[in-house]
Amino acid sequence: DQQVKQNSPSLSVQEGRISILNCDYTNSMFDYFLWYKKYPAEGPTFLISISSIKDKNEDGRFTVFLNKSAKHLSLHIVPSQPGDSAVYFCAASLPSYGKLTFGQGTILTVHP
Amino acid sequence: GAGVSQSPSNKVTEKGKDVELRCDPISGHTALYWYRQSLGQGLEFLIYFQGNSAPDKSGLPSDRFSAERTGGSVSTLTIQRTQQEDSAVYLCASSTSSYEQYFGPGTRLTVT
Numbered sequence: 001d002q003q004v005k006q007n008s009p010s011l012s013v014q015e016g017r018i019s020i021l022n023c024d025y026t027n028s029m030f031d032y033f034l035w036y037k038k039y040p041a042e043g044p045t046f047l048i049s050i051s052s053i054k055d056k057n058e059d060g061r062f063t064v065f066l067n068k069s070a071k072h073l074s075l076h077i078v079p080s081q082p083g084d085s086a087v088y089f090c091a092a093s094l095p096s097y098g099k100l101t102f103g104q105g106t107i108l109t110v111h112p
Numbered sequence: 113g114a115g116v117s118q119s120p121s122n123k124v125t126e127k128g129k130d131v132e133l134r135c136d137p138i139s140g141h142t143a144l145y146w147y148r149q150s151l152g153q154g155l156e157f158l159i160y161f162q163g164n165s166a167p168d169k170s171g172l173p174s175d176r177f178s179a180e181r182t183g184g185s186v187s188t189l190t191i192q193r194t195q196q197e198d199s200a201v202y203l204c205a206s207s208t209s210s211y212e213q214y215f216g217p218g219t220r221l222t223v224t
Contacts, residue, residue, distance in 0.1 A: 043215030
């Protein structure tokens with residue numbers, strides 16, 4: 001049972017435009033959500049997170065939106081840069097518990 | 113400061129052999145996690161340590177897999193009698209909080 005799903009395996013965007021990566025989850029008990037970025041041959045790097053008590057969190061070019069009623073979160077990157085090209089994973093955590101449940105990842109390619 | 117380190121970075125082994133994978137977490141991080149990523153898949157949780165104790169081993173796929181942590185620091189993941197389906201990238205992460213985890217570069221295991 002895939003509790004966290006990223007239904008788009010890949011996304012291609014032009015430099016300077018907005019990238020929107022989506023993630024859906026099924027477990028309403030998740031209370032914290034994270035986005036990680038992964039380059040080839042490296043471990044995932046933490047990007048941005050959001051608590052379930054919020055609906056938006058912004059950090060520079062990155063904004064995460066959470067829609068609890070729809071059990072959906074999205075990561076917006078604007079403006080997109082070629083260096084943003086990587087695999088993006090969303091992850092979710094249960095209250096006071098460290099184990100993260102990851103989605104399958106979305107490959108983002110930003111073209112110059 | 114130093115991040116999470118893992119060794120070896122690559123391991124090729126014959127089916128049926130035992131392997132040991134090592135993780136050095138960030139100094140002072142009390143929580144340590146093992147995940148694996150099979151080809152084209154997301155990250156799959158294996159085991160979680162808080163100090164030297166493992167309160168959650170639910171992700172270990174079979175009794176051929178075991179892990180230990182000593183001195184609240186270094187952890188080793190052991191796979192006995194390796195099978196081809198064990199081929200994956202094994203990732204270690206550490207954290208101080210319940211949520212944001214910092215990952216090592218991973219060990220790519222290939223079972224021939």
